[in-house]
Amino acid sequence: SGLATQGGLQDPLLLVVTCSPNVCAVQKLIGTNRKYFTNCKQWYQRKICGKSTVISYECCPGYEKVPGEKGCPAALPLSNIYETLGVVGSATTQLYSDRSNLRPEIEGPGSFTIFAPSNEAWASLPAETLDSLVSNVNIELLNALRYHMVNKRVLTDDLKHGTTLNSMYQDLPIQIHHYPNGIVTVNCARLLKADHHATNGVVHVIDKVISTTTNSIQQVIETEESLETLRAAVAASDLNSLLESEGQYTLLAPTNEAFEKIPRETLNRILGDPEALRDLLNHHILKSAMCAEAIIAGLTMETLEGTTLDVGCSGEELTLNGKAIIANKDVLATNGVVHFVNELLIPDSAKTLFELAQESEVSKSTDFFRQAGLSSHLTGSEQVTLLAPVNDVFKDGLPVVDSNMKNLLLNHIVRDQLSSKYLYHGQKLQTLGDKELRVFVYRNNLCIENACIAAHDKRGRFGTLFILDKMLTPPSGSVMDVLKADHRFSTLVAAIQSAGLTENLNRPGTFTVFAPTNEAFRAMPQGELNKLMGNAKELANILKFHVADEILVSGAVGALVRLKSMQGDKLEVSMKNNVIHINKEPVAESDIMATNGVIYAVNSVLQPQASRPQERGDEPADPALEIFKQASAVMLCVCPTQLALLLAAPVYSRLLARMKENSGGF
Numbered sequence: 001s002g003l004a005t006q007g008g009l010q011d012p013l014l015l016v017v018t019c020s021p022n023v024c025a026v027q028k029l030i031g032t033n034r035k036y037f038t039n040c041k042q043w044y045q046r047k048i049c050g051k052s053t054v055i056s057y058e059c060c061p062g063y064e065k066v067p068g069e070k071g072c073p074a075a076l077p078l079s080n081i082y083e084t085l086g087v088v089g090s091a092t093t094q095l096y097s098d099r100s101n102l103r104p105e106i107e108g109p110g111s112f113t114i115f116a117p118s119n120e121a122w123a124s125l126p127a128e129t130l131d132s133l134v135s136n137v138n139i140e141l142l143n144a145l146r147y148h149m150v151n152k153r154v155l156t157d158d159l160k161h162g163t164t165l166n167s168m169y170q171d172l173p174i175q176i177h178h179y180p181n182g183i184v185t186v187n188c189a190r191l192l193k194a195d196h197h198a199t200n201g202v203v204h205v206i207d208k209v210i211s212t213t214t215n216s217i218q219q220v221i222e223t224e225e226s227l228e229t230l231r232a233a234v235a236a237s238d239l240n241s242l243l244e245s246e247g248q249y250t251l252l253a254p255t256n257e258a259f260e261k262i263p264r265e266t267l268n269r270i271l272g273d274p275e276a277l278r279d280l281l282n283h284h285i286l287k288s289a290m291c292a293e294a295i296i297a298g299l300t301m302e303t304l305e306g307t308t309l310d311v312g313c314s315g316e317e318l319t320l321n322g323k324a325i326i327a328n329k330d331v332l333a334t335n336g337v338v339h340f341v342n343e344l345l346i347p348d349s350a351k352t353l354f355e356l357a358q359e360s361e362v363s364k365s366t367d368f369f370r371q372a373g374l375s376s377h378l379t380g381s382e383q384v385t386l387l388a389p390v391n392d393v394f395k396d397g398l399p400v401v402d403s404n405m406k407n408l409l410l411n412h413i414v415r416d417q418l419s420s421k422y423l424y425h426g427q428k429l430q431t432l433g434d435k436e437l438r439v440f441v442y443r444n445n446l447c448i449e450n451a452c453i454a455a456h457d458k459r460g461r462f463g464t465l466f467i468l469d470k471m472l473t474p475p476s477g478s479v480m481d482v483l484k485a486d487h488r489f490s491t492l493v494a495a496i497q498s499a500g501l502t503e504n505l506n507r508p509g510t511f512t513v514f515a516p517t518n519e520a521f522r523a524m525p526q527g528e529l530n531k532l533m534g535n536a537k538e539l540a541n542i543l544k545f546h547v548a549d550e551i552l553v554s555g556a557v558g559a560l561v562r563l564k565s566m567q568g569d570k571l572e573v574s575m576k577n578n579v580i581h582i583n584k585e586p587v588a589e590s591d592i593m594a595t596n597g598v599i600y601a602v603n604s605v606l607q608p609q610a611s612r613p614q615e616r617g618d619e620p621a622d623p624a625l626e627i628f629k630q631a632s633a634v635m636l637c638v639c640p641t642q643l644a645l646l647l648a649a650p651v652y653s654r655l656l657a658r659m660k661e662n663s664g665g666f
Helices: 012-019 081-087 091-099 103-107 119-123 127-135 137-147 217-223 225-237 240-244 256-260 264-271 274-282 353-358 363-371 403-410 479-485 487-499 502-506 518-522 526-533 536-544 623-635 640-648 650-663
Strands: 023-029 051-059 112-117 163-166 173-178 184-186 189-198 201-206 249-254 299-302 308-314 317-320 326-333 336-341 384-389 413-415 428-430 436-441 446-448 464-468 511-516 560-564 570-576 579-582 585-594 597-602
Touching: 081 091, 081 103, 081 112, 081 189, 081 201, 091 103, 091 112, 091 119, 091 127, 091 137, 103 112, 112 189, 127 137, 217 225, 217 240, 217 249, 217 326, 217 336, 225 240, 225 249, 225 256, 225 274, 264 274, 317 326, 353 363, 353 384, 353 464, 363 384, 413 428, 479 487, 479 502, 479 511, 479 585, 479 597, 487 502, 487 511, 487 518, 487 536, 526 536, 579 597
Parallel strands: 112 201, 249 336, 384 464, 511 597
Antiparallel strands: 023 051, 163 173, 173 184, 184 189, 189 201, 299 308, 308 317, 326 336, 384 413, 428 436, 436 446, 560 570, 570 579, 579 585, 585 597
């Protein structure tokens, strides 16, 4: 049958099947009578709607076994459609064809296609429905069967997604959907066995008895009592014309019960806001028709609102975003399909900031803002962006709210509704606390001051939620102002003043300062410290080595980041065990923000490379000799004859002579 397993690997059983002619795979759902006559797009999953399946094999349509031969090599003679119905597992359809006087037509000449309900499909009809059909055999049953027929031969390859076929009952349309996973539906009935050829056409077995469809999605809403609230909402949002128009949509129709589950205040707010209401309804409309039988595993589908929903299944239940909330499925309409849902799906675009935050990993932040009396900024129509730290920041409890804390929280609310994808490096954001926050764009992170964005934005009706990895620390003065205000840096401040660098660190800029603490200076030998402090030029050189002319916050540090210091040498900043290191020295405190930079407290005085002790006095190295030393090490691996030839070369002879002059041999 040419099937293949996932990833190109082959199942040992499959090897037998592949080599056997006219053998088809059957995937049976364990514990049920449901069978999937599967193709290579779906059989290898071994699960349908989360339930395990068993793979078995049988002869493909129109073939049978021959004793002693592999597979099913013998082709069966073709019969007419009536006789074929009895062979393919649709004997009930055959029986009703006889009773309704359809038999002469499907035994006679012609070229027909019949979508024949299986025996189980007929048995699953409600008793009253079946009685009404069978008791009036001359009309209703005949009409029902003729609606399952098309007046031409149509094979599976001709069943294109989104097309319609004119039935033999008043030319009423039959809707065809051919999904990427290989499943084909006919008016949302799954095609079980396809392409059973007959002398006068073709038989496809389906898993339901299909019925005529004349109502649009809008007409379904208007005629269903359980959709009364939805009906009013659709009228208020002017979506009637869309739901009446041609197309192929899926409406996830919230029932009256679904609307009643929503808090009255929230529901009234959405119903009274035309834009939020339209977003809400569009979030319940999928861009394509999706019949329940086509869903055998989870998939993501786009809504008219531009968002996505996770549509899946669990056993017999359809799920939306992982929840089994579909009460009634596959109500077919002329322009799509309707599934009734008993929970309202409210998109982010119809929610307040407070609602967005309460449902995410920053719920503790909303409690914090509420305690500070700032809820009105999160629930009203003010256009703002909330910078909310993740719950882990408050794992030890919420801080006490005083006037300073309230001001800090106001600086976590930015004026205007932003989107992180439009933020740029160096951008300034104005807060409700009248502070200016800077945006830093790094290779691996997007940060606002010392805090970095930890998750995707959530954009609500009026506000956007940015989820941050820590509390913000707005800057409060220049680098020199911050250092002077912190008693840990009194020695450093004196050194900066002595070296004449005060003005540099007061001016506007983008500095990263690795600031040695008083403890760092005390750790130096006293003589070395006195010598350094007494030499303004050397002191300035050392201090400039502690400053880079770009802002690097800790959230941007990965395995290793190299910065050029103002002295000229490189600084290596790394992260080990969640601790920032500068030139392999641990940082005591990170992200002390200033208006013109960021400060890291370090408990050691960093030394430039040129200031470190050398192996050979103060004499500058001879580049030629250095090259020669390296070459000598390499030549240890060279055979003696080759080595002698190399050393005899003029250039090596001269280098050797210089080496002996400088070091007395080697």
